[in-house]
Amino acid sequence: MNTVAESPLKRPGSLEKNPKLAQWLRVHRDGTVSIFSGKVEIGQGISTALAQIAAEELGITLERIRMVAADTAVSPDEGVTSGSLSIQDSGVALRRACAQARTLLLKSAATRLGVSVRDLQVADGTVRTAGRSTSFWECADDALFDCEVDETAALRSPRDYQVVGKPAPRRDLPDKIAGRPRFIQDITLPGMLYGRIVRPPYNFAGPVSLDDSKVKSMPGLAAIVRDGGFVGVLAEREDVAISAQRALRVTASWREVDALPRDVHAWLKEHAAEHRVISEKENADAKSRAAKVLEASYTKPYISHASIGPSCAIARIDDGKLMVWSHSQGIFNLRRDLALALGMREDAIVVRHAEGAGCYGHNGADDAALDAALLARAAGGRPVQVQWMRDDEFAWAPCGPAMALSLRAALDSHGDIVDWEHELWSNGHSSRPGRADNPALLAAWHVSRAHERPSAINMPLPAGAADRNAIPIYDFPNQRVVNHYVHEMPVRTSALRSLGAYANVFAIESFMDELAQAAGSDPIAFRQRHLKDPRGRAVMEAAARRAEWSHWKPAESRGHGIGFARYKNLGAYCAAVAEVEVGHDVRVNRLILAVDVGLVINPDGVINQIEGGAIQSTSWTLREQVRLGARGIASLGWEDYPILKFSEVPVVEVELLDRPELPAVGAGEAAQGPAAAAIANAVAHALGLRVRDLPLTHERIAAAISQST
């Protein structure tokens, strides 16, 4: 199980970096077990899935598991909670750690009872032999786990699973549904001050001028903090902090630095700095059979993470030590960049995770932590809570990068693809903290001892970033894929759910439909003809069957379409069928998705993630684009950045293919590309013409129709 090809020297999952057994769990005398994971809950249900894995291997009930909030002082460093990797990283490590812990506890129990392990009966941590008993809880001893995780320890067979593979209710939902304090925004510490930051919605250096005379005298104002271009306010009451921020902002004038390009996709093509061929296959014989060549260009705009809860952090500086509460996805990386930005030692900083609203990638969470720390310096030891306002989040949280894509392919006389080219232009897809020489935190670029803003980077293939899923999963005799990496960033960009996969899959799968049409083939049959991977074929077949693809009844303004990908070409397989109706706007009536994530840990958790991902992707695809003005981001509120509403959400059906014998992979991002492509293909099917620029708004469709006539 889980024997993915790994060199014998590399330990599985996060054990490579965190090999000590005691780093992962602690057994308590009260009959509970604390589980330490460096992966954090961002509304995806990971704390529940990890608890299931731990309970399963320990052979105890789920109720006994206590998930400890990730904290740089006590948790294993598992990098960033991103890339749908938490099951692979943390789940694999916990599975082995808990399996070994059970073995050690049983040995200890056997010694205590004076029998051999073979003679023990175990149920939910209670250990019995011939009328006598003890328990894991009585055997609990920290010294027992003071060793390295033995990754050869026997693991429970998936056939015997009691907890894993069964739907488990999310452990965080009772609080959230009862309205109990649960989020970082809800934490109130004794003596806490409220902070807000004063920033304009465009790239700036300055402020050139600021008149604080009126604000200074506001009752309840504790401080106005200025450090170069960084301006913040601290108040006893939150509403006073907001009033002070608003009042200060109207008096400030800022020095603008860069104007934004008018046509960002043309600009990207002109400003590419690195050109990398990431895949090349040649077969001259096949190439010579080319009978028909098609070309098409696609674009994706900047997309906002647009979390419903704006970013928030709490910081307290006490005796030279900084304590930070953050909903960061990478608390250790955040600590590193906080140390760089503040000129502190890392060991003088503790970052503890506290849950925030869903983030869908790198939003303002990390930035808010530095904001709070800078204000905490002026708070005389009192804790400071900073929450961004809605316009701060839209203007300053990184956006998912805009992308331009050009595809070209040749069909032979049988309608088979004999040549394939894919070029993409994009900024980097990650400017997360912890990866550059300079801190990747907003305020660090504005304080008087300013650091230069690092460029967003791309993680290497095979997972990739801008080029994630750019290499086709289909089998083509000739192919060439080129990633044009643009360093200069007119708009700050970073990781948004699925990174480049959303645009690459949208383009590839749209183009596959265009080619299928040119070849006179059914889109699914055409794909199947070019795909050997049996798991890929299976999800496509499952989605087609459930959607009754071959029984489609044509109707005016209606269409259906398919989209398919294996996330990162390494992770979950997902096929989506969309059914749409095109009137003034596109309405997606139904989305059917079939998914293969290998072994399923929490079936309802996977379905929830796929459903949510598909609906979010529908919103991106139909509605979303960050509007740019000449000076900066012009989408500063929900009226400028509409997302899908309840009455516009499609029916979503998810089918899970059960693969208990295969390694578990994450589900969180698998639906983004396939859902988008399925919708675009369904719209093309309904209209008889193709819209290649996202989002598929009324204006875009009207423009495509007028171009075609």
Next chain:
Amino acid sequence: MAERFQLTVNGVESEFEAGSDTPLLYALRNDLGLKGTRFGCGSGQCGACFVLIDGSPAPACDTPLWAAAGKRITTVEGLSKGGELHPLQHAFLAEQAAQCGYCTSGILISAAALLARNPRPTESEVRAALDRNLCRCGSHNRMVRAVLRAASEIAL
């Protein structure tokens, strides 16, 4: 200027000092410690801060204290009675109708107002009633199912 304010929230009268223009949201969260009502946008566009004011859903972020004074205010904490969750809350748990849960309180408030005026809504009536609430995680359909489930359970 700070004044003494009296508010009736979830049937309990409380007194505190605040400016009359202070948004109700901050009085609820910080003066009364009712953290279930959450800040989302500050302009009544997302629904995360919805509360019932005399039975109708209204954004607490955009309602100054002077406008709330003397009215009957119900927050998500006030939906449960005597420690027993509201049928809507039971239904949300049964349907696992959330991902991050940040928008949940406001949605429960809109749904409670709907069921109070229309105990047996159709699915499209539920969707229409929730259209002023934004959800970013894509939990819409689960929440709609949960509201319909609550409606049928109340009717039993």
